[in-house]
Amino acid sequence: MRTTIGIIGAGPAGLFLAHLLHRAGIASVILEARSREAVEQTIRAGMLEHWVVERMRAMGLGARLDAEAHFHGGITLQSGTERAHLDIAGLTGGKRVTIYAQHEVLKDLIAARLADGGEIRFDATVTRIEGIESDRPALHYGEGGVARRLDCDFVVAADGFHGPGRQAIPAAARREYSRRWPFGWLGILCHAPLSWPELIYASHADGFALLTTRSDSVQRLYLQCGPDDDVAAWPDARIWDALHRRLASPGWQLAEGAIFAKTVVPLRSFVCETMRHGRLFLAGDAAHIVPPTGAKGLNLAVADVVVLARALEAFLHHNRSDGIESYAARALERVWKVARFSWWMTAMLHRSPSEDAFDARIRAAELAHVMESRPAQAALAENYAGLPM
Ligand code: RFL
Ligand code: PHB
Numbered sequence: 001m002r003t004t005i006g007i008i009g010a011g012p013a014g015l016f017l018a019h020l021l022h023r024a025g026i027a028s029v030i031l032e033a034r035s036r037e038a039v040e041q042t043i044r045a046g047m048l049e050h051w052v053v054e055r056m057r058a059m060g061l062g063a064r065l066d067a068e069a070h071f072h073g074g075i076t077l078q079s080g081t082e083r084a085h086l087d088i089a090g091l092t093g094g095k096r097v098t099i100y101a102q103h104e105v106l107k108d109l110i111a112a113r114l115a116d117g118g119e120i121r122f123d124a125t126v127t128r129i130e131g132i133e134s135d136r137p138a139l140h141y142g143e144g145g146v147a148r149r150l151d152c153d154f155v156v157a158a159d160g161f162h163g164p165g166r167q168a169i170p171a172a173a174r175r176e177y178s179r180r181w182p183f184g185w186l187g188i189l190c191h192a193p194l195s196w197p198e199l200i201y202a203s204h205a206d207g208f209a210l211l212t213t214r215s216d217s218v219q220r221l222y223l224q225c226g227p228d229d230d231v232a233a234w235p236d237a238r239i240w241d242a243l244h245r246r247l248a249s250p251g252w253q254l255a256e257g258a259i260f261a262k263t264v265v266p267l268r269s270f271v272c273e274t275m276r277h278g279r280l281f282l283a284g285d286a287a288h289i290v291p292p293t294g295a296k297g298l299n300l301a302v303a304d305v306v307v308l309a310r311a312l313e314a315f316l317h318h319n320r321s322d323g324i325e326s327y328a329a330r331a332l333e334r335v336w337k338v339a340r341f342s343w344w345m346t347a348m349l350h351r352s353p354s355e356d357a358f359d360a361r362i363r364a365a366e367l368a369h370v371m372e373s374r375p376a377q378a379a380l381a382e383n384y385a386g387l388p389m
Contacts, residue, residue: 059112077203203351300334
């Protein structure tokens, strides 16, 4: 098989890229290791930045989102039992917080891509990336037990943190920066009504908690746990007890409901410099991971491929290589700003096991400042709603 752009991974990065390329008249094929069902059912992100939503609409992908997403004017910050509303829309000239689950975005992107005649090969695992320093790279993949090969002009590894893309760049040509946070998030989905009209980010002496939503009858909640905790250590009663304590506020009651999904994710910050080697480009989680506190991972993945699609279009249609040569530098500028914001939100809202009394007071003072000061809120809002694209 042969195509112009060989894409590894049908996550947000790979699928958005295929759509952007298609609109520019550039052919691509996506190779995805998992089945379509698995991709469409994996529970991950929920918050979309304003410009991502606008772009989905402009690409004709906004119909179901507009019908089903929750749009919030702001978020709530909580310190102990005290709450403050942060007016994101008012502080950013009208940018709203959109809650629409990642797997719903993926369902929309996959359906539209297939309707356009696009090629996504599910259950196709890339095992080897060849010739990235030549102008004839190839992807070797296995499909139904058969070894196959996709020849292409460029390879985009949108294959997530554990995919083979990043490792295909020689170690001497990349530099990696990483931090493993000393805690994780336990995430649940439950059948319960909305408890509060917007997201609550809560800092409590026991640890962080986040209340978010999926629909009027399904709620998503997260709580800080150990980085290696087993979900078995978190029976439902322990989860509700922790959530009630951490989200407690006078005159307010968290609505409980049957829990039907439970996962633990360790928190990590990671950036790979570079994001290009020869004819291989990295995009999304393949190149960087941010802790979910800032709700940025998916949004950053989309930002990468917007820059990349433009660069590939300039090269393939106008014979200009400056875009592909500066892709890594341009993408990394935003990556580091988003890594910084996610680090800051995470450090402010979580209790580290090594935190002493002084650290705890400083952290509480920082959160109090944000909850009281409009300029401090404006800085948070600018980043949370999404830096300009
Ligand atoms: P993905 O989504 O991991 O997709 C990579 C795809 O590549 C496939 N793959 C391969 N295919 C073929 N051959 C191989 N050898 C392959 N190896 C891997 C995989 O099967 C997979 O389908 O990466 P991408 O596209 O870069 O997208 C990144 C986002 O998924 C991620 O950053 C977000 O989910 C992060 N995130 C959040 N981001 C936000 O913007 N807003 C949020 O509110 C938000 N909340 C979250 C989150 C992530 C979370 N978890 C579970 C880590 C909340 C949580 C709890
Ligand atoms: C979610 O809805 O899953 C979500 C929202 C905000 C975050 C992280 C996750 O910061």
